[in-house]
Amino acid sequence: MRLFLKAAVLSATILGTVAATNAYAGAHSSCPKQGGTLVYGVKAEPPMFDLHGNNSYAVQHYVAQHYSTLLTFDWENFPNMEGDLAESWSVSDDGLTFTFNLHKGVKFHDGTPMTSADVKASYERIQNPPEGVASPRKALLADISGIETPDDHTVIFKLSAPNAFMEAGFASPFNAIYSKKDLDADPKFPIKNVNGTGPYKLKEYKPGEAWITERYEDFHHDDNCLDGTIGYKISGIAEPMLGGQIMAEWRGTAPAERVTIKEGLGDKVNLVGPHGWMTLFLVSLNSETEAFKDKRVRQALQMCLDRNNGLKQLAKITFTSETPAGLTLPGSPYAMSPEDLATVTGYRPDGDSEKKKAMAMLKEAGYEGLKFTYSNRAVAHPYDHMAIWMMSEWKKCGMNPEMISNPTATFVTIRNEGGFDATIDWAPSFLPDPSLMLFKFISDDQTGSNYSNYIDRELDDLYNAQKGELDFDKRKALSIELEKKVLNDSHILPVAFLGRVLALDSRIKGFTIAPSHILNNTYRGIWLDE
């Protein structure tokens, strides 16, 4: 029992929280200056306003500012957590009970008081979406066996099995708390309406054009420093920045855009980053392709990608990171050390020697001069740039890849239907947690997003073992074992994580860049030095 408790405390400490004791409320300082309107651009249009029901970053950039979650992250010390609606929280020794004490006096934008019933209704909506409601991440909450609300300001989550990810899951920016009153009236209410407890209230939405908000005076923290925000739908970043039409774009800039913006605006703009970005780009090899049934052939493709030299060059022309990475974000708690990674197939330092070995393996397997199709998404950054680099690397190994580029709609269909030999693919996460970052790589019948379509029960067992392991070291060991197996099997060829650099008007203060574009989009703490 003592060992278990130690494990739980260590695990929580790694995540920056104090398990089994009270944590602290939002620790942002109040605003150095109040007022002004933050004008930003978003390159996508939200399909709906429901944070529970989609993966779109546009929804995060527009809508997240209207809602609160139970917990949130301390952005300056990510991935430490702090309370948002929760004033404090605790985890039981066995990791099966999470108790949250909610802030008192919190009100929704329509004036309705926020209570534990709203939290229960929101989480139940994610877990068991009613007719007409989508919930793409409900599997992440599958271990929640019950939600109790002993009083208006206490919520207790009961789990059916220990789940090391669960605590961070309460800080997921997708798990917004909706009003029970709204959900009772219409479970689909949040799809087209907004009523949250977040720092800014929706004032007007002009479809395809603008998202206009104003400060919520009764916000339960004191760090909504702006009079309001305006988000504009934009096509590119450089021209609106240079022309003074927007002050920020929150997804990320490509190197060429950065240069243009910096040269044009000089001190009037700050380039924030590069910061690790939790989106891993990878190549999925179709397990049905005859040549790829041979592990030697898959490994040869892996070994021909000289990540140690190539990624440095790639990072100069597109927004990929120059650091070679496996399946978890380099430098994050569960990532392999660079030394460890350098021993894995495809990551060894001598690229030329690896290529020679790869060519010998292809010859031995009877696939010298291998021909295969590579399905690419017809988007310049980073897809085209990565594809050109990989084509060139594979050709150096004597292979004959044929790149087929398609617009998003066709590309997605080809990828989902398995109409490719190799395809570009990506795994975005909002937390460097193995349960999120490795889920894509387990058997296809378990994850639904493994486009290599392989079945590997050993991987599934490793995944489930790490998920239920509350001891940090043991969990990390299991996670690395899984990662090494995936890399060695080489159905998946990781290319690179992204490197996030934001171009922000120098008047924007109080913003901390997060390792994902779907994080830290509530605009809390941001103030304008005008």
Added chain:
Amino acid sequence: MLQYALRRILLVFPTLFAVAVLVFLVLRVVPGDIVEIKMTAEGGIVSQEEIERERERLGLNEPLYKQFFTYMIGLPRGDLGVSLWTERPVSQEIGSRIALSFELAILSTILAVLIAFPLGTLSALYRGTVLDYVIRIITIGGIAVPSFWLGMLLIMFAITFFGKLPPLGTVSIFDDPLTNLYQLIWPALSVGYRYSSVVARMLRSSILEVLSEDYIRTARAKGVFERLVIVKHGMRNALLPTVTVIGLEFAFLLGGLVVTESVFNLNGIGKLFVDSVVRNDLNLLQGLVLTVATCFVFVNLIVDLLYAALDPRIRYQK
């Protein structure tokens, strides 16, 4: 004239019906699935069961004939269905944007006509002179330079010399005409230049052709003043093909400013076209195609009626 007009108007309905059927069928064979784009294009963990549930919810699992029937039943009532992306009515999506595209098309047309008529006429009247060559270089340049590229140059020009671009977001002409003009003049110039070049070239050719006709020589032989010969006898007849070109270009602008609207961040139906194609939003796409087709048909109708007004021979034909 009335009979001619009625005949032309009655032809509009079968044309639009054929367009509606064709668009519905053609779009159904285009690969791509909006649900997969919506739920998996940005990654994330989505089970096949969730994707199926969403398809069911959006009615995409309905048999094709049922979808077609629902679509056709709605059309006479102006019901174009619901956007599969935003789930707002297609008519609302188009309605909130068409005014801007319409305004831009009108402004571009005004600019084009103002530029094209003097250029085309002067080029024809001073055929073979330096002035003619200069005008021809200008107009060929207008046809050769893509509008969106000119638009990008104009943006760079504005940033370099004024240090700013017009504010984003649509400002209604009725609320603030000056800001509205400031926002639209740049895209109107970039589109209007090409448009004016096409019209000027057409006008020049037509005038030259008409001026070589026998009845012009006869008028001159009768001692009619040169200005009267050109304006009354020449220009009026030269206007027939020019009006056709202006009409077709205007209709094209309503849905064809796909790249220009994106370059200038204008929330018109051209940009909506791009978005609906990228998302594979079939309902919105068919609504847009039908709307643009309707515009084409009606502009053509107006051009035909104008033809009849300009040339009595046409309205007397059976």
